[in-house]
Amino acid sequence: MSxxxxxxxxxxxxxxxxxxxxxxxxSHEISTETKAKVLEVATRLNYIPNLYASSLRRQKSRTIxxxxxxxxxxxxxxxxxxxxxxxxxxxxxxxIYLSHESLERETEILNEFKSGxxxxxxxxxxxxxxxxxxxxxAMNSGLPVxxxxxxxxxxxxxxxxxxxxxxxxxxTRHLLEKGSLHPxxxxxxxxxxxxQRREAxxxxxxxxxxxxxxxxxxxxxxxxxxxxxxxxxxxxxPANRPDGLIASVxxxxxxxxxxxxxxxxxxxxxxRVVGFTNLPAAPILQPALTTITQPAFEMGxxxxxLLFKGIEKTSFDLSxxxxxxxxxxxxxxxxxx
Amino acid sequence: MSxxxxxxxxxxxxxxxxxxxxxxxxSHEISTETKAKVLEVATRLNYIPNLYASSLRRQKSRTIxxxxxxxxxxxxxxxxxxxxxxxxxxxxxxxIYLSHESLERETEILNEFKSGxxxxxxxxxxxxxxxxxxxxxAMNSGLPVxxxxxxxxxxxxxxxxxxxxxxxxxxTRHLLEKGSLHPxxxxxxxxxxxxQRREAxxxxxxxxxxxxxxxxxxxxxxxxxxxxxxxxxxxxxPANRPDGLIASVxxxxxxxxxxxxxxxxxxxxxxRVVGFTNLPAAPILQPALTTITQPAFEMGxxxxxLLFKGIEKTSFDLSxxxxxxxxxxxxxxxxxx
DNA sequence: GGAATTGCCGAAAACGGTTTCGCAAATAAA
DNA sequence: TTTATTTGCGAAACCGTTTTCGGCAATTCC
Numbered sequence: 001m002s003x004x005x006x007x008x009x010x011x012x013x014x015x016x017x018x019x020x021x022x023x024x025x026x027s028h029e030i031s032t033e034t035k036a037k038v039l040e041v042a043t044r045l046n047y048i049p050n051l052y053a054s055s056l057r058r059q060k061s062r063t064i065x066x067x068x069x070x071x072x073x074x075x076x077x078x079x080x081x082x083x084x085x086x087x088x089x090x091x092x093x094x095x096i097y098l099s100h101e102s103l104e105r106e107t108e109i110l111n112e113f114k115s116g117x118x119x120x121x122x123x124x125x126x127x128x129x130x131x132x133x134x135x136x137x138a139m140n141s142g143l144p145v146x147x148x149x150x151x152x153x154x155x156x157x158x159x160x161x162x163x164x165x166x167x168x169x170x171x172t173r174h175l176l177e178k179g180s181l182h183p184x185x186x187x188x189x190x191x192x193x194x195x196q197r198r199e200a201x202x203x204x205x206x207x208x209x210x211x212x213x214x215x216x217x218x219x220x221x222x223x224x225x226x227x228x229x230x231x232x233x234x235x236x237x238p239a240n241r242p243d244g245l246i247a248s249v250x251x252x253x254x255x256x257x258x259x260x261x262x263x264x265x266x267x268x269x270x271x272r273v274v275g276f277t278n279l280p281a282a283p284i285l286q287p288a289l290t291t292i293t294q295p296a297f298e299m300g301x302x303x304x305x306l307l308f309k310g311i312e313k314t315s316f317d318l319s320x321x322x323x324x325x326x327x328x329x330x331x332x333x334x335x336x337x
Numbered sequence: 338m339s340x341x342x343x344x345x346x347x348x349x350x351x352x353x354x355x356x357x358x359x360x361x362x363x364s365h366e367i368s369t370e371t372k373a374k375v376l377e378v379a380t381r382l383n384y385i386p387n388l389y390a391s392s393l394r395r396q397k398s399r400t401i402x403x404x405x406x407x408x409x410x411x412x413x414x415x416x417x418x419x420x421x422x423x424x425x426x427x428x429x430x431x432x433i434y435l436s437h438e439s440l441e442r443e444t445e446i447l448n449e450f451k452s453g454x455x456x457x458x459x460x461x462x463x464x465x466x467x468x469x470x471x472x473x474x475a476m477n478s479g480l481p482v483x484x485x486x487x488x489x490x491x492x493x494x495x496x497x498x499x500x501x502x503x504x505x506x507x508x509t510r511h512l513l514e515k516g517s518l519h520p521x522x523x524x525x526x527x528x529x530x531x532x533q534r535r536e537a538x539x540x541x542x543x544x545x546x547x548x549x550x551x552x553x554x555x556x557x558x559x560x561x562x563x564x565x566x567x568x569x570x571x572x573x574x575p576a577n578r579p580d581g582l583i584a585s586v587x588x589x590x591x592x593x594x595x596x597x598x599x600x601x602x603x604x605x606x607x608x609r610v611v612g613f614t615n616l617p618a619a620p621i622l623q624p625a626l627t628t629i630t631q632p633a634f635e636m637g638x639x640x641x642x643l644l645f646k647g648i649e650k651t652s653f654d655l656s657x658x659x660x661x662x663x664x665x666x667x668x669x670x671x672x673x674x
Numbered sequence: 675g676g677a678a679t680t681g682c683c684g685a686a687a688a689c690g691g692t693t694t695c696g697c698a699a700a701t702a703a704a
Numbered sequence: 705t706t707t708a709t710t711t712g713c714g715a716a717a718c719c720g721t722t723t724t725c726g727g728c729a730a731t732t733c734c
Contacts, residue, residue, distance in 0.1 A: 015684085018683080018686090019683055019684070022683085029683075031682060056690065057688075
């Protein structure tokens with residue numbers, strides 16, 4: 001089964017290649033009968049246009065890139081689902097790149113896009129990414145860009161985010177209402193947008209409650225998984241154990257539960273817990289985990305839809321768009337009765 | 338920042354475009370000095386080759402496709418990690434497609450590859466995929482294909498799998514040793530390769546143990562998530578509750594724990610549980626889940642490496658390759674003390 | 675009825691690299 | 705010294721599609 005090209009269709013039909021091309025693209029220059037004939041032969045011979053020839057000529061690839069820190073995280077994997085769904089509807093293909101939380105890698109990846117590799121880019125930045133030169137460089141080369149979830153605050157670009165500040169606030173208030181007197185916030189990166197906002201919501205709730213702002217209440221959890229586990233283990237030692245905590249990202253949830261099991265620390269009696277996560281296992285943990293659940297699927301869909309709008313309508317100024325899709329507090333046993 | 342092409346490099350250097358091209362590809366026809374000059378100008382002007390022009394001429398795209406049923410499953414998301422790692426090393430790009438367990442969708446997706454869209458394909462088939470006509474069609478068009486995890490038994494092609502039969506056997510023996518007298522196997526699809534093998538291992542262990550092969554011991558769990566939950570809930574009713582069970586895929590784990598919580602069914606005292614899963618939450622479940630953990634990352638890496646070997650060495654007959662990477666039984670509390 | 679328009683199609687030039695082939699000079703072999 | 709061979713480079717064809725442009729006939733408009 002050799003590849004069949006537009007030339008062979010033309011030969012088969014006894015007409016010019018340009019006519020075939022126009023017929024296939026449903027040009028008004030071509031009569032309905034000719035179109036029908038071309039279409040018939042094309043399907044009969046199972047003609048599939050060569051994407052690269054087409055992309056080369058038209059300077060567009062019907063391909064988008066998704067750059068995320070990692071895929072083994074429920075938020076991102078669910079978001080990809082949403083992205084793929086919209087892409088498929090629109091006839092676009094999606095390339096995936098993992099930055100592994102490395103700014104250097106992210107920069108490398110984005111640099112390749114300047115050649116016109118992709119028609120658009122959706123990105124959730126690295127926790128290292130504070131300056132976005134590589135991103136603005138890509139944007140300046142004419143690439144439509146949509147940030148989703150983890151954005152770069154100082155770049156004027158389309159954003160699809162969730163209400164991280166409010167979620168941080170709500171989670172904290174929830175802990176306070178459940179009786180926690182000194183909740184702590186497990187922070188993963190002081191430069192990460194979502195972390196900053198959640199943290200700000202946390203602080204606001206604390207201030208409103210008249211709780212003195214001790215430095216200790218924000219606990220940085222950084223480094224390898226093992227290091228994080230050790231930090232959390234230390235935090236939950238009986239000596240100065242907090243009575244409530246917020247796991248600001250999904251990866252902090254397992255070490256928290258693990259530490260509690262090791263230390264005999266009871267959730268929620270000793271420490272009330274809320275986690276930012278989309279883990280399907282949240283309701284089956286013991287006790288079931290109260291979560292701030294992000295609208296991952298919707299965010300993926302929305303971001304993709306926005307990107308396609310930016311790609312297809314040149315008149316549309318993508319950079320002014322910001323969509324905020326609210327997260328939800330799923331109240332379960334881990335935060336108290 | 339306008340796109341800069343190879344012609345502009347040539348003009349800047351005062352040499353022919355063909356020379357520039359060859360220099361950039363490090364051809365032996367070009368002197369070392371010329372190469373150096375070309376390289377200098379190329380980096381200075383930040384030249385990035387147009388992938389589509391290159392792909393069109395060379396008939397290869399340095400792009401592979403990964404087709405999987407879904408991404409929101411720890412196995413697949415970890416496998417993607419492995420794939421991406423190898424792809425990046427090799428300078429390949431990876432397109433991702435989700436079949437959503439639909440054969441029709443899978444067929445559509447594969448059909449597009451016949452145009453030379455990608456240089457190779459890694460696929461984990463749908464549970465609906467018993468006949469692989471669409472896959473052999475793609476293979477016949479010259480596309481190197483590697484199956485990973487969920488294979489199509491009747492297609493002669495490269496495979497990277499885990500020892501599902503042995504794992505099913507080991508999981509079952511483990512349950513029996515822990516005192517389960519009549520373990521059951523929760524099956525998700527009778528056509529799915531991994532399901533069949535795991536089931537076969539289960540049956541073998543039962544036979545060896547002299548347990549009469551009752552039909553009831555293999556429980557089909559199909560349909561929507563809600564339907565599956567209902568089926569499992571019914572199964573675990575006290576009346577004829579099994580004393581051990583194997584969740585043959587990850588998505589069955591939450592409904593099992595959920596049902597036990599609802600019914601007051603104690604794990605492992607009432608029912609011993611083993612699950613096939615890579616869930617990071619497995620150790621923090623109460624009780625911690627005994628798992629058959631698949632080498633997802635290694636499988637992704639191995640499959641990708643194999644595919645690239647098949648792509649790059651035409652002499653290499655991919656279709657005869659089968660790599661089996663063993664899974665591991667992670668013994669935890671859910672299967673008994 | 676002549677001019678202007680419209681409808682339909684074909685030839686050829688793009689798109690931006692890669693590759694083949696040929697040519698001249700330099701080197702090696704005879 | 706003559707003949708082969710090698711080395712380094714340039715001209716042009718090529719990959720498969722899209723698009724511009726022009727042409728011819730049929731139609732519409734004064």
